[in-house]
Amino acid sequence: MPSSLNIALVTMADLATDTAGTDVHTIHVLELARTLGRQGHRVTVYARRTAEDARPRIRLGAGATLEQLPAGPARPLDEARTLPHVKAFTEELSRRLAQPRQRPDLVHAHGWLGGLAAYAAVQDTDIPLVQSFHGLGVVESRRPGGRRTVHPARVRIERALGRGVTQVLAGCDNEADELVRMGVARPRITVVPYGVDGERFRQTGPAMPRGRRPxxxxxxxxxxxxxxxxxxxxxxxxxxxxxxxxxxxxxxxxxxxxxxxxxxxxxxxxxxxxxxxxxxxxxxxxxxxxxxxxxxxxxxxxxxxxxxxxxxxxxxxxxxxxxxxxxxxxxxxxxxxxxxxxxxxxxxxxxxxxxxxxxxxxxxxxxxxxxxxxxxxYGWERIAAETARAYARLLPEPEPEPAALAEARREEEEPVGAGV
Incomplete structure (x- = not known):
C-alpha cells in the first residue's frame, strides 16, 4: 500500500451547524477524516455549505480539511429538499477534482445523496469510487411508517450505486447480505465496521448524578x-x-x-x-x-x-x-x-x-x-487502517524501483568507511 494516499470524502450531510457530529453519518465522516489524516494520508472532505457564516475551508486536523461547497440555500435541508441541489454540488465538486493539485487517488462517498453526486463527478475519469451508505433505504422502509419517511428515489438510487461504484464498504455483515440481495456482487463488498472514540468514551471520567436504583x-x-x-x-x-x-x-x-x-x-x-x-x-x-x-x-x-x-x-x-x-x-x-x-x-x-x-x-x-x-x-485507528487497506486494493501497485537506481541509492546511503 502506498505510504500516503490523497483521499476525497464526499457527503451532503450537514457538517457545519451546531447539530453536526450528532448522527452516525457525520460522526463517521469526521472521525474517519481526522484519523486517516493522523495516519499520514491527505484527506479532503467535500460537503454542502449549510450555514451562512460557514468558512469555505476548515482544518479538521493534521492532514484533514473540510471544504464546504455552495449548492442551494446555506441552511440544513432534509433529503427531499437537498436532492434538487445535487446537480449544483456535483458541478462544483467536479471542478475541484479536476484541478491537478486536488485530484485524489480515490473518492469515498457517504450516503446515497453523496454517492449520487460523487458518481456523476467521477464519470469520464479513472478515479476509483468507494461508497458507504450508512443504512439502506430498503431496510429503513421495513420499520413501521418507514415507507412514508424513505425518499421514493432512494432505494432505486442505492441499488444503482451499489452496482456501479468500484467498491462498497458495508458497516456490518447484515448490511453486506442486504447489498447482495440488492444485486451487488459479493466480491465488490468489504465489511469495515463503525468506530468508537476511545478518548471520549471510556470507563473513567465525569458521570451524571444518579440515585441508588440500578x-x-x-x-x-x-x-x-x-x-x-x-x-x-x-x-x-x-x-x-x-x-x-x-x-x-x-x-x-x-x-x-x-x-x-x-x-x-x-x-x-x-x-x-x-x-x-x-x-x-x-x-x-x-x-x-x-x-x-x-x-x-x-x-x-x-x-x-x-x-x-x-x-x-x-x-x-x-x-x-x-x-x-x-x-x-x-x-x-x-x-x-x-x-x-x-x-x-x-x-x-x-x-x-x-x-x-x-x-x-x-x-x-x-x-x-x-x-x-x-x-x-473498534478503535478509530484500527478502523481507519482497515479502510485505507480497502482503498489500497483498488489502486495499481506502485512501479518497482529500477535496480540501477536502487543500487545507486544504497551507495549514497552507505556510511563513509563502511566495509573497511
Whole structure:
C-alpha cells in the first residue's frame, strides 16, 4: 500500500451547524477524516455549505480539511429538499477534482445523496469510487411508517450505486447480505465496521448524578421505533430498576412531543412513571457521562444499521442488552459483552434484566470484556487502517524501483568507511 494516499470524502450531510457530529453519518465522516489524516494520508472532505457564516475551508486536523461547497440555500435541508441541489454540488465538486493539485487517488462517498453526486463527478475519469451508505433505504422502509419517511428515489438510487461504484464498504455483515440481495456482487463488498472514540468514551471520567436504583440507559434518536415502549413494559418486571432514555427532541420540547407523551402515558398506565425518565436529546459531550451511570445499556431497535450506541456503551464498560440486528449482531457478543434478546418481547426482556442485575459477578466480567472489545476491535485507528487497506486494493501497485537506481541509492546511503 502506498505510504500516503490523497483521499476525497464526499457527503451532503450537514457538517457545519451546531447539530453536526450528532448522527452516525457525520460522526463517521469526521472521525474517519481526522484519523486517516493522523495516519499520514491527505484527506479532503467535500460537503454542502449549510450555514451562512460557514468558512469555505476548515482544518479538521493534521492532514484533514473540510471544504464546504455552495449548492442551494446555506441552511440544513432534509433529503427531499437537498436532492434538487445535487446537480449544483456535483458541478462544483467536479471542478475541484479536476484541478491537478486536488485530484485524489480515490473518492469515498457517504450516503446515497453523496454517492449520487460523487458518481456523476467521477464519470469520464479513472478515479476509483468507494461508497458507504450508512443504512439502506430498503431496510429503513421495513420499520413501521418507514415507507412514508424513505425518499421514493432512494432505494432505486442505492441499488444503482451499489452496482456501479468500484467498491462498497458495508458497516456490518447484515448490511453486506442486504447489498447482495440488492444485486451487488459479493466480491465488490468489504465489511469495515463503525468506530468508537476511545478518548471520549471510556470507563473513567465525569458521570451524571444518579440515585441508588440500578439504572438502565437507552440512547436512541428515534423514540417511536427504538424499542422504548418495549423497555417501559419490561420495567414492570424489574421492580428495583429505573430506565433513563436520552434522545428524541430537545429537553425543552419534551412536553409538546406526541411520541414522548404516548410513552409517558404508557408508563403511567403500567405504574412505572416514577422509574422512567426522559432526558431529551443530549449534547454529544454528555452521552458518556450518562452511560457511566448505567448498569446495563439497552439497544432494542429492530433496525439499527450502525450499532454506534452499543459500541459507545461498551467502551464505557457497560454491558449491552440488544436485539441482534444490524451492526450490534457483530459487535455485542452474546453472554460475553452483553445479551441478545428477541425484539418486542417485554416479559422475556424484563425477566432477563432482573436476573442479570442480580448477578454482580457476571455483570463485572461482561463490563471488562465489553470495554476491552470496544477499544481493541473498534478503535478509530484500527478502523481507519482497515479502510485505507480497502482503498489500497483498488489502486495499481506502485512501479518497482529500477535496480540501477536502487543500487545507486544504497551507495549514497552507505556510511563513509563502511566495509573497511
Amino acid at each position: 439504572r438502565l440507559v437507552m440512547v436512541c434518536g428515534d423514540l417511536e421505533n427504538g424499542g422504548v415502549a418495549t423497555a417501559i413494559r419490561a420495567l414492570v418486571h424489574v421492580p428495583d430498576a429505573e430506565l433513563v432514555v436520552a434522545g428524541g427532541p430537545a429537553r425543552e420540547e419534551l412536553e409538546n412531543d406526541p411520541v414522548v407523551h404516548r410513552l409517558r402515558t404508557l408508563a403511567k398506565e403500567l405504574d412505572v412513571a416514577d422509574r422512567a425518565l426522559f432526558l431529551g436529546r443530549l449534547p454529544r459531550k454528555d452521552v458518556p457521562k450518562l452511560l457511566r451511570t448505567a448498569r446495563l445499556a439497552l439497544c432494542l431497535a429492530p433496525h439499527q444499521p450502525s450499532g454506534m450506541t452499543p459500541l459507545e456503551a461498551m467502551a464505557c464498560g457497560v454491558p449491552v442488552v440488544t436485539v441482534p440486528s444490524g451492526a450490534s449482531a457483530d459487535s455485542v457478543l452474546d453472554h460475553v459483552t452483553g445479551l441478545h434478546v428477541p425484539a418486542g418481547q417485554p416479559v422475556a426482556l424484563g425477566r432477563a434484566l432482573r436476573r442479570l442485575l442480580a448477578e454482580e459477578t457476571t455483570l463485572s466480567a461482561w463490563a471488562i470484556a465489553a470495554a476491552d472489545r470496544a477499544h481493541s476491535r
